Amino acid sequence: MRSLLDDRVLFVLHRLEASLAAYDVASGRERFRVPTGPFPHEMCLSPDRSRLLVAEYGLHGATAEGEGGNTVGVFDVRRAERVATIGLGRYRRPHGIAAHSGGRLFVTCEPQRTLLILRLEDHTVLHAVDVDQDVPHLVAVSPDGRTAFTANIGPGTLSAVDVAMGSVLRHVKVLDRPAGMAFSPDGRVLYVAHRDGAALALVDTTRLELLGRIETGRGPTRVAVTPDGRRAAFPLAYEDAVQIADVEAGTVTHTIPVGRRPAGAAMSADGRVLFVSCEHERRVYAVDLARAEVAGELATGEGPDAMACLDLAEVA
Numbered sequence: 001m002r003s004l005l006d007d008r009v010l011f012v013l014h015r016l017e018a019s020l021a022a023y024d025v026a027s028g029r030e031r032f033r034v035p036t037g038p039f040p041h042e043m044c045l046s047p048d049r050s051r052l053l054v055a056e057y058g059l060h061g062a063t064a065e066g067e068g069g070n071t072v073g074v075f076d077v078r079r080a081e082r083v084a085t086i087g088l089g090r091y092r093r094p095h096g097i098a099a100h101s102g103g104r105l106f107v108t109c110e111p112q113r114t115l116l117i118l119r120l121e122d123h124t125v126l127h128a129v130d131v132d133q134d135v136p137h138l139v140a141v142s143p144d145g146r147t148a149f150t151a152n153i154g155p156g157t158l159s160a161v162d163v164a165m166g167s168v169l170r171h172v173k174v175l176d177r178p179a180g181m182a183f184s185p186d187g188r189v190l191y192v193a194h195r196d197g198a199a200l201a202l203v204d205t206t207r208l209e210l211l212g213r214i215e216t217g218r219g220p221t222r223v224a225v226t227p228d229g230r231r232a233a234f235p236l237a238y239e240d241a242v243q244i245a246d247v248e249a250g251t252v253t254h255t256i257p258v259g260r261r262p263a264g265a266a267m268s269a270d271g272r273v274l275f276v277s278c279e280h281e282r283r284v285y286a287v288d289l290a291r292a293e294v295a296g297e298l299a300t301g302e303g304p305d306a307m308a309c310l311d312l313a314e315v316a
Helices: none
Strands: 008-014 019-024 030-035 040-045 051-056 071-076 081-087 094-100 104-109 114-119 125-130 136-141 147-152 157-162 167-173 178-183 189-194 199-204 209-215 231-236 241-246 251-257 262-267 273-278 283-288 293-299 304-311
Touching (some): 008 040, 040 304, 051 094, 071 094, 094 136, 094 147, 104 136, 114 147, 136 178, 157 178, 167 209, 209 251, 231 262, 273 304
Antiparallel strands (some): 008 019, 051 071, 114 125, 147 157, 178 189, 199 209, 273 283, 283 293
16 A cells, blocks of 8 residues: 655755755655755755755854855756756855746845846846845745745845846835745735744735734744645744644644754645654654644754655656
8 A cells, every 4th residue: 555655755955964865755765965065054946846956055044154155056856966056156145045937046145135036047147136125034936937025034024026127026014034935826825934923924916915814833934835725834943843724714723743843844746745854853754734644754964954855756
C-alpha cells in the first residue's frame, strides 16, 4: 500500500552549515548535500522546477553586523550541483527570493531597501526598486506576474511593486513584523503571516488595502495555501505547532504539535503535505493536511530553514 510520503523528494536549505541537501521523504535517506554561500536564508524553484535559486545572505540574521553576501546560487536538481552564481554587485544581504513563469527573478536586499527584478534567462537586472521601507524581508509575486509584494519588517508594511514599470504602487499597512506570504489561487487575496503577532493579515490585491485578519496562535512565520484555495497552513514559532485555517470561514480548524521553534514551511504541489522545518531540532515534520496530523519526520543537517518539495520523477 502506497504512503502519502512515497515518491517525494524534499530539498532543505541548512542555514547554519551553509548547505543544500535532498532527502527521500518516505525513507529519510539523504540523496546528496552540496555547499552554498555562507548563511543561506531563502530559496525558490525556477518556473520549470529544474533549478533551485538560493539567496546567500552571508550573515546569521538581520541584526548581525557586517556587509553580508551579494550572490544568488543556482543549483540543478537533477545534477545535484551548483551550475551558476548570480552576482548582485553593491546590493547586499539578499533574503527574499521568488521566480515567476514570466521569466523574472525577484530578490530583496535589506540594507538598500531594494527589490531587484532580474531577467531569469541571463540574470540581467531590469529594475532596482527602492521600496523606501526598512528591511524588505520576503517577496511574493502575483500569479499573473504583474505585481510583487515585499514584506517590510521595520514599519509593518507591504510594498506593492509594478513589475513592468519597476515602481512602487502603494505601501499597505498590515500588522507588526510581516513575514511569509501566499496568494489565493486567483491572486485576489494575499495572506500574510506575522511573526510577532497572532494573526494572518488578508490583503486585497486589487484595491491594495487590508481586507481583514484570521486570528491564530502566537508567531506565524510562513504561510501556504492549498491549490483549491480553501485552506491556509502555517507554523507557529512560539507554540511549537502548525495550524490549519478555513479561509472562507476565517477561523483556525486544527492545531498540530510539531518540534521546537518551527519556522520554515513548504507545501507539496498537490497540496496534501505541509513540510515544517525546526532549526533547533535539526528536523523537518511532514504534516498530512487532510488528516491534520504528523505523517513523518526527517533528520537534517544544522539549521534547516527554507524547503522545496518535488516529485521523484522530477529529479530522477
